[in-house]
Structures are given as C-alpha cells and as structure tokens.
Amino acid sequence: ELCRGDEYSVMYTVTIPKLGYCRTSSERATRPGTDCRRLWPKCFNSKDMVNRGIQNGTLHIQVKFDRLVRKHHRWTPTLAFNREKLKMLRAERQVDVTFVVGQPHDQTRIRANSALVLLGAPGLQAIIDLAPVSSDGRRRVALPMVDPEDFRDMLRFVYADDTSFLADKTSQTDMLDQLSVAVAFGCWKLKVLLEIKLATNHLHVNSCVDLLLFADEHSCSILKEECIKVVEKNMTEVW
Structure with a gap:
C-alpha cells in the first residue's frame, strides 16, 4: 500500500498501441497524491495524443511499472526555514509574479515570490522587470520554450535547496534539460551541482564528445574539464 507523503523511486514504461509509441522512463522520484504530470514523458505531445x-472513441494507454520502491531516507530540508519556504512555493503564498511556462497546448502557471526567485536565479531579473502587470497586480512572465517540470524543479532548489528531482538514475537527457534551464536563468549553484552529477554518472567514452560540445556551448567549465580528461585518455576510441 502506498503511503501518502512518502517518497518513491519510480521507473515505468508507457505504451500507446495506436501510435506504436513506447518509452521507458529514467528513474524518477515522486510522492502519492502529487501532480503526476512530472512523470509523463516530455517528448510526447498531448495534442498528438x-x-x-x-481508436473507436477510446484512448488506450498502457503503463507498466518496472520499479516502484519506497525510499527509506526521503529528502527533507535540513532547516525548518527551508521547509517553510517550500510550503510557501507549494501553497503559492506571498507571490507577486506568475510564470506561464511551456507551449500553448500544455502551459503551466507557476506563482512565486520574485525576491526569493532572484536570490537563486538572478538571470530572471530583466525578464521579470520587463514583464507586463496583469489585473491581479502580479507581473506575468511568459516562458514558452521552457519545460514546466524543469522550471518547477529549479524553483524548488532556489527556494529550499531541494534536490529530490535528482535520483541516482536520472537520465543524461533529463539532466541536460535541467542544466540548460539553470544556465539560462543564472541559477549557478544548481548549475555546478548538475555539472558534477553529469560528470559522475554519465561521462564515459561514448558520451564524452556530446557532453564536451554541450559544456562548451553552455559555459560549463567543470563538466568541460572532465570531458577533456576523458577525451585525452581515450583519443583513439573517441576519434
């Protein structure tokens, strides 16, 4: 029986027979009763679905759980102050800005406190300052090219140093998506953490060139240095 509030490690396979679509997820962390959209594969377009x-008026979706394990040491903020800030984000208390994140067919509105957001992601300063003020008195920031899940993860980290979205088996693709968001909005602490995680969990001979190109493009000096080391040690295999 699933316990509400406890954290679980989840891996699953989603199949839509009519489309011939099948995808196995990377390991993700979730809690019963929370928004399950964060578990849905990013690459699948709900409009296409x-x-x-x-088929015959019915949409058939098959979900097979390959792994569902309760975590005995679930993450909690080390300080009571962090717990309170995380509650603020969840309950949307003391908010003065609304982020409209994602493409028009799948937008998510995330309300936050701009002062707290800018402490951890100062790259949003100019975007917030130039955003129009809506009828509720809050600034409305449109971020159509950003994935809502990745943006919410960044906000949780900014508010309370929450790293629960980084499971041991989080895929390279998901980490690179999260790193792109951290770089775009100047969340440098999260950027460094993700660079280290990528170098530790996903850097090898087959991935070093792709990661090196990404690191160079996004000014990720830690990841770039580690990639160069792998390339130098395996020059004949890489080239």
Missing part, C-alpha cells in the same frame, strides 16, 4: 491516438 488526442488527434492520432484515439
């Missing part, structure tokens, strides 16, 4: 996936 409606337009092409329905």
